[in-house]
Amino acid sequence: MNTKEDKIITNVTNILYKWFPKKTFIETAKINNYPILPKEKKLIINAVSKRKKEFSTGRWLSRRGLKYLGFPETEILTGYLRNPIWPDKINGSISHDNKLCAVVIMKKIPSLTNIGIDIIYFPKYSNRLKDLESMFVIDKDEIDIMNEFSLNFDSLAILFSIKESIIKAMSSEINSFIDMKDIKIFYENKKIKFIIKNKKPNVDIFAGVSYNYLITTAKIYN
Template identity: 30%
Template structure:
């Protein structure tokens, strides 16, 4: 499903429900989640299983995928990627670093954000735009899609910039008809990220999905 909003060269794998939640982990990965609650263990396990399936599509053999700085997966040399998980869904997307600078994916339940969250993640301009989006496509939970887009933005930002990016540091403008969005960064950015980023979105089967791919 998520492969539909990613370009050629990016390989994906996804799991639904509890699929892959009990897949085998490497001993090093087991140590990472040794004290985790079941929910976290299942998310971590299925996410890593999806990532290894996607890597196999690039001919990369199985290997431990340990968390790096701020929890981002440490990918094998020459690989970039992203993992996402939410209730009932896990996915991974990977690509060769010689073809793609960074890829970010995010999945969220297609439902309204909890009370108070929107004001914490949206800029004034985004709050002004939301009524227009709701009028254009009332069946889309635009607040949740905005949150998802900002998660995808961070996932391409951090591996390249190596520093934090807040929700308030990017202005997202979705196109309600074309299934795309733009993201204008409000902080200085390294050249691959400078200016406006372009992403894609999809709502299907109770999920809100967003992706951003930074190509060379």
């Protein structure tokens, strides 16, 4: 019998599949201890148990994705901004929160330059986001724009998660620290867009909900 957690895992994966091409590898799993490669182990040698589980789940899922796409097994190391360093011909993103980890991996295509996904477990944030608002909200317009998603979900949480997805999508291109208030969300021509450090990328932004989990994605185009 499927548990509630199994249903959430399936739902999160299915939501992400709606936003990516058919041949994309997308998988969600319960966070646990999974086998990782020696160079990856060195990256978390001093980490707490929770972080080791999150890291190993993301790398394990990522290698499943690389195999699915026909790539050899390889270490997925960490960049300057703690972002995964993918093989040259791969676009990918990892996100985890509470008990779940999700990975999206696809072969690079000329039109799609970068992707970022984010998952947040809302009960963990429900009493904190209002206090943190000044750290990631530029103005009230950003919050109001979140209503465009027509989700029965907290607008601050959606905005926070979208900015996380954007940071993941843009980190390899900007290669310097990105503060959430470096990102200005705006609405133009019936589409949600953003500006970051004087860049105005062509972007698709998505948001969906499965139980208490919020899932967002940013896809950056040429």
